[in-house]
Amino acid sequence: MNVLGISGTPRENGNSDILLGYALKPFRENGWGVQHIRLREITVQPCRACEECKIKGECVIEDDMHLIYDALRWCDALFISTPVYSRNVSSRVMAVLDRSYALNNKRLLKGKVGGAIAVGRGTCGGQTITINAIYNWMLSSGVICVPGELNGVTAVASEPGDILKQEKRLRQAEILGENVLNVALKLRS
Numbered sequence: 001m002n003v004l005g006i007s008g009t010p011r012e013n014g015n016s017d018i019l020l021g022y023a024l025k026p027f028r029e030n031g032w033g034v035q036h037i038r039l040r041e042i043t044v045q046p047c048r049a050c051e052e053c054k055i056k057g058e059c060v061i062e063d064d065m066h067l068i069y070d071a072l073r074w075c076d077a078l079f080i081s082t083p084v085y086s087r088n089v090s091s092r093v094m095a096v097l098d099r100s101y102a103l104n105n106k107r108l109l110k111g112k113v114g115g116a117i118a119v120g121r122g123t124c125g126g127q128t129i130t131i132n133a134i135y136n137w138m139l140s141s142g143v144i145c146v147p148g149e150l151n152g153v154t155a156v157a158s159e160p161g162d163i164l165k166q167e168k169r170l171r172q173a174e175i176l177g178e179n180v181l182n183v184a185l186k187l188r189s
């Protein structure tokens with residue numbers, strides 16, 4: 001079985017990306033195929049609202065989003081991690097969510113299992129709003145949303161790598177991974 005992690009931070013060693021790595025750990029340990037896609041390393045343009053995907057069945061913009069379309073088809077489980085920007089997902093993540101519109105007719109994500117991670121600098125900086133935005137997108141795409149210890153994983157951190165000092169959050173990311181893995185296995189059996 002296969003898992004996809006999409007990381008929306010533009011920063012090397014970003015806190016949300018580190019947490020995603022911890023969420024993917026249980027999958028690596030259990031022999032799953034793992035893709036960890038960092039949006040800062042690829043180019044995904046915003047949706048142009050041309051609606052050509054409705055006619056052609058696929059997006060006509062030629063960029064790296066096609067790697068993500070392939071990975072979304074390939075995976076059984078999926079994580080989205082993002083820094084909190086303006087109390088929401090980063091623009092890189094939003095571009096991916098919008099461009100997934102091209103898949104919606106086919107309902108390709110239906111029945112897959114998902115988890116979300118959001119890191120902001122502020123206490124009550126919009127982490128919950130951001131997790132909700134991701135889980136709402138997942139639900140509207142037919143993805144089965146799985147909680148972590150409480151919700152998805154939310155955290156407060158500022159400089160790159162700061163989250164490594166927060167053992168509890170690192171463990172919570174692993175727990176989210178374990179929960180997503182277990183639900184995916186149960187659904188399969």
Ligand SMILES: Cc1cc2nc3c(=O)[nH]c(=O)nc-3n(C[C@H](O)[C@H](O)[C@H](O)COP(=O)(O)O)c2cc1C
Nearest residue numbers: 009014015016083084085086087120121122125157
């Ligand atoms: C453009 C921008 C907008 C931001 N907006 C928020 C915000 O609304 N709430 C918040 O708590 N932090 C905000 N932050 C801080 C980041 O969420 C924070 O630094 C976080 O650690 C980034 O995650 P990363 O380490 O994975 O890049 C913002 C940062 C930037 C650059």
